[in-house]
Amino acid sequence: MSRRDDLTEASWLVAGGRPEGPGDPLNHPITAASTFLPGGDHWYARPDGTPSVSALEEVIGGLEGGTAVAFSSGMAAAAAVLGLVPVGGSLALPQDCYHGVASLAEQGVAAGRWTLVRIEDDSRWPDALQCDLVWIETPSNPLLSEVDLTALGSAPRRGMLAVDGTFATPLRMRPLDLGADVAVHSATKLIGGHSDLVLGIAVAASDPVSTALREARALGGGSPGALETFLALRGVRTLRVRLDAMEANARELATRLRGHPAVGTVRYPGFGAVMSFDLVGGDTAADRACGRVSLIRHTTSLGGVETTMERRSGYPASEHLPPGLIRMSVGLEDVDDLWSDLAAAIA
Ligand SMILES: *Cc1c(COP(=O)(O)O)cnc(C)c1O
Numbered sequence: 001m002s003r004r005d006d007l008t009e010a011s012w013l014v015a016g017g018r019p020e021g022p023g024d025p026l027n028h029p030i031t032a033a034s035t036f037l038p039g040g041d042h043w044y045a046r047p048d049g050t051p052s053v054s055a056l057e058e059v060i061g062g063l064e065g066g067t068a069v070a071f072s073s074g075m076a077a078a079a080a081v082l083g084l085v086p087v088g089g090s091l092a093l094p095q096d097c098y099h100g101v102a103s104l105a106e107q108g109v110a111a112g113r114w115t116l117v118r119i120e121d122d123s124r125w126p127d128a129l130q131c132d133l134v135w136i137e138t139p140s141n142p143l144l145s146e147v148d149l150t151a152l153g154s155a156p157r158r159g160m161l162a163v164d165g166t167f168a169t170p171l172r173m174r175p176l177d178l179g180a181d182v183a184v185h186s187a188t189k190l191i192g193g194h195s196d197l198v199l200g201i202a203v204a205a206s207d208p209v210s211t212a213l214r215e216a217r218a219l220g221g222g223s224p225g226a227l228e229t230f231l232a233l234r235g236v237r238t239l240r241v242r243l244d245a246m247e248a249n250a251r252e253l254a255t256r257l258r259g260h261p262a263v264g265t266v267r268y269p270g271f272g273a274v275m276s277f278d279l280v281g282g283d284t285a286a287d288r289a290c291g292r293v294s295l296i297r298h299t300t301s302l303g304g305v306e307t308t309m310e311r312r313s314g315y316p317a318s319e320h321l322p323p324g325l326i327r328m329s330v331g332l333e334d335v336d337d338l339w340s341d342l343a344a345a346i347a
Contacts, residue, residue: 009063009170009171009240012062012063013059016059017054017055017058017233027234028052030052030226030227031051031229031230033050033226034046046223047218047223049223050229052230052233053070053224053229056068056201056229056232057069060203061203063174064174064175064183064203065177066176066204067207068202069213070201071200071224072198072200073198073222074100074188074198075100075101075186077222078098078164079216080202081182081184081202082101082104082108082135084213084216086132087114089114089131089132089159090117090130090132090133090159091115092117092127093117093119094118094136095118095320096137096141096145097135097137097164098141098166099316099317101164103317114132125155129155129157134157136149136162137167138164139167139272141167141302144167144268149178149180150178153179154178161179163182163184166184166185167190167273169185169190169243169272170183171240172272176203176205180205181204181206181209182202182204182205184202187199187235188301189304190243190273191236192228193242193304193305194235194305195304195306195308197227197228197232199228242332243273245332246272247271247273249330249333249335250272250273252335252339253328253335256339256343257275260343261280262346262347263277263280264278273302273303273329273330274302274327275327275328276328277328283324285324286324287311288345289309289326290311290345292345293345295341296342297309301329302327304329306332307330307333308329309326309329312325
């Protein structure tokens with residue numbers, strides 16, 4: 001299948017990006033090659049990718065309705081997108097977003113490369129919409145704040161709109177349909193889905209943007225590795241069923257957490273696998289809970305088949321977070337087992 005055609009998402013996830021020639025393997029093998037013989041689409045793997053990179057891009061691009069460019073990490077994809085802001089230009093960023101992106105933006109300010117508008121509240125939107133690039137993350141990491149993309153995508157703006165949709169995945173949100181210029185994913189998280197790879201993807205709505213991102217990858221060198229690409233493509237095949245099941249677990253845990261006397265605010269948008277919550281006992285209680293869980297793993301990152309949680313304060317650019325905030329990524333375990341573990345840890 002080389003084009004999404006009229007397939008539904010469910011079928012495209014399984015059927016997209018497969019080899020099609022007579023005698024080809026059903027799955028793209030791990031392409032351990034830096035260079036290729038003439039006559040094909042790939043010549044050198046850094047600028048051109050490999051057949052598996054192209055297959056992964058085809059599947060994600062087909063889901064998002066744009067041209068995908070895969071990178072060695074979500075941050076490499078973000079850096080390429082931020083790099084589209086001209087020197088002396090301006091960038092807008094929400095108050096809550098992935099700390100790496102916030103730090104990268106702040107570093108650009110410190111180096112005199114661009115000016116930055118932080119969208120702390122709605123009064124900042126007029127300035128933000130005048131920037132060369134508006135970067136949005138929705139739902140945000142780790143506060144799960146949401147931006148109304150339907151309104152934002154159609155609001156008059158001067159520059160580009162990029163949306164980090166890592167938490168939503170292309171199955172819950174299609175930013176390009178709503179007027180964004182680029183959708184960005186850390187495929188390390190739900191797309192890969194097994195906590196065994198680091199990879200990123202940016203999907204562009206137009207050819208000039210996808211060309212610029214490819215050039216940034218070629219010259220910046222942030223090309224994805226062969227094993228990671230293979231694993232990400234393997235992960236994508238089950239994204240829909242994983243997300244559906246994780247979401248069902250997450251909804252149930254959010255409901256139970258909301259009814260628990262030790263729990264303060266629960267932040268869960270009603271979809272996806274990630275939530276965050278505060279404990280009434282503050283940072284001490286949060287540290288104790290993280291130290292007590294056993295089925296739930298006390299570690300960072302999110303979107304894998306296993307449930308993980310951690311206290312989020314202490315990361316750079318995270319000063320706005322409540323000190324006791326716990327972010328939890330809900331996996332595929334039995335929800336009652338998860339609740340027993342969690343309820344004992346927060347008691
Ligand atoms: C993890 C994450 C990133 C960074 O991705 P890496 O693959 O770790 O480089 C960017 N945005 C969001 C929302 C993330 O959760």
